[in-house]
Amino acid sequence: MASNLGVRLTSYSPVVLSLFRLVYGLLFAGYGSISLFGWPVRTKFFVGFWSWPGTYAGLIEVTTGLLIAAGLFTPVAAFIASGEMAVAYFWMHQPQALIPIADPPQGNGGALAILFCFAFFLLVFTGGGRYSLDAVLRARAAGRMRRT
Known part of the structure; x- marks a missing residue:
């Protein structure tokens, strides 16, 4: 029974990887x-085009995010x-505190950065999937x- 479930779930891997x-x-x-x-919502992360680290980070995030979403050069x-x-x-989170999960002052608030880092690291090796x-x-x- 368990191996049958594993086989059935594995057949959905290409779809789930592409959705991920x-x-x-x-x-x-x-x-x-x-x-x-500052779109679609304005938060504390809004820096605009005027702050050099924020501008470069934002450009990298928009560009790579759209490429990854489309599955192009994944x-x-x-x-x-x-x-x-x-x-x-x-650079930003770890110097504040050791624990990434909680926000300052108990932690450094870096859990999201870690999650993005390792999710993208996984995609380096799996690629964009069948539907990309x-x-x-x-x-x-x-x-x-x-044809040639």
């Missing part, structure tokens, strides 16, 4: 949009996004290779 990639990419792009434009975009989140954690623009480009390239 889409959701995480859109969330990441959303955080970048908030920091750059491993490269995910590597950059994962690295940005690692830098954000160690990367898969479409691979299929087209394979079709051209067969």
Whole structure:
């Protein structure tokens, strides 16, 4: 019974991986949009185009988030996004406190940075999945290779 469930769940892996990639990419792009434009909501993360670290971080988040959501150049975009989140954690959160889960002063509030970092790190190795623009480009390239 358990192995049958495992087989059935495994058959959904391509869909779930693509859904995971889409959701995480859109969330990441959303955080970048908030920091750059204050849209769709204005929060404490809004820095606008005038703050150099915030501007670069926001541009990286919007660009890589949209690429990841679409599944285009997923491993490269995910590597950059994962690295940005690692830098954000160690530069901004970790110096405040050791515990990432709680907000300051008890913790450093870095749990979200860690979650993004490792989710994107996973996508570096799994790629965009079956339902991605990367898969479409691979299929087209394979079709051209067969015709020649």
